[in-house]
Amino acid sequence: xxxxxxxxxxxPTASGKTDYSIELAKKSGSPVISCxxxxxxxxxxxxxxxxxxxQLLEVKHYFIHSHTIHSHYTAGKYELEALALLDELFKSxxxxxxxxxxxxxxxxxxxxxxxxxxxxxxxxxxxxxxxxHEGIETLRTELxxxxxxxxxxxxxSNPQRVIxxxxxxxxxxxxxxxxKSFSRKERSFIVERIQIERPREELYERINRRxxxxxxxxxxxxxxxxxxxxxxxxxxxxxxxxxxxxxxGEISLDEAVELIKRNxxxxxxxxxxxxxxx
Numbered sequence: 001x002x003x004x005x006x007x008x009x010x011x012p013t014a015s016g017k018t019d020y021s022i023e024l025a026k027k028s029g030s031p032v033i034s035c036x037x038x039x040x041x042x043x044x045x046x047x048x049x050x051x052x053x054x055q056l057l058e059v060k061h062y063f064i065h066s067h068t069i070h071s072h073y074t075a076g077k078y079e080l081e082a083l084a085l086l087d088e089l090f091k092s093x094x095x096x097x098x099x100x101x102x103x104x105x106x107x108x109x110x111x112x113x114x115x116x117x118x119x120x121x122x123x124x125x126x127x128x129x130x131x132x133h134e135g136i137e138t139l140r141t142e143l144x145x146x147x148x149x150x151x152x153x154x155x156x157s158n159p160q161r162v163i164x165x166x167x168x169x170x171x172x173x174x175x176x177x178x179x180k181s182f183s184r185k186e187r188s189f190i191v192e193r194i195q196i197e198r199p200r201e202e203l204y205e206r207i208n209r210r211x212x213x214x215x216x217x218x219x220x221x222x223x224x225x226x227x228x229x230x231x232x233x234x235x236x237x238x239x240x241x242x243x244x245x246x247x248x249g250e251i252s253l254d255e256a257v258e259l260i261k262r263n264x265x266x267x268x269x270x271x272x273x274x275x276x277x278x
Contacts (some may be wrong), residue, residue: 002147009024010194010199012196013049015197036050036102112185219239220243243260
């Protein structure tokens, strides 16, 4: 009996994963399952660069605009929901296409993820207090010393990610990255990984162009509509954080746009590092 296959398309943001996955899905007769940790949110229709309405009509998609920013969502929950979906879809398909740039979500489905420790609120509050008084760079430097792997792979422009990594490392005495180093769980399907790569300069040009297109499509208006919810974890995301800073009067709109481009390029670099580890 032929073993079921999950065709996993990964790569950095703006590399062309969406177009490739849709064409692959058409050839294999499969729907597309997204493993993007931000495109799941129905309120984030521009800044997360989800498939267009036309693309969504071409092929059935799952985990696109399927959840709300008001519900706490984790890679662990995604693992459970995605595996349940795959089990159901494999009854009708021999091959399924999954696509995304969220390495942790992809790993959750393919290999499983370890159970991370519960939050240590005392340590988290202390780190949050340090963030307010010392700034993010001090915490980044500390993370670099304590857990170089996490420093090189997580989004260190996101203060919450840095605080969480430090919190786990300090509270357990084990590197945050070590909780991803365990024996892989058995799956009922095989994974064929397809990694999309582009020359660095070309990728950065694509990122810059896409940010300009997002702004033209109304990203600022989308961010304004979400301003009252800016403290939610889902909105501590590149493209939203920078424009919140602009709306708070901290930086000009031009500066915010340039920061979005810069932080997206940095995020892409970390995605490349994550996927190359595989």
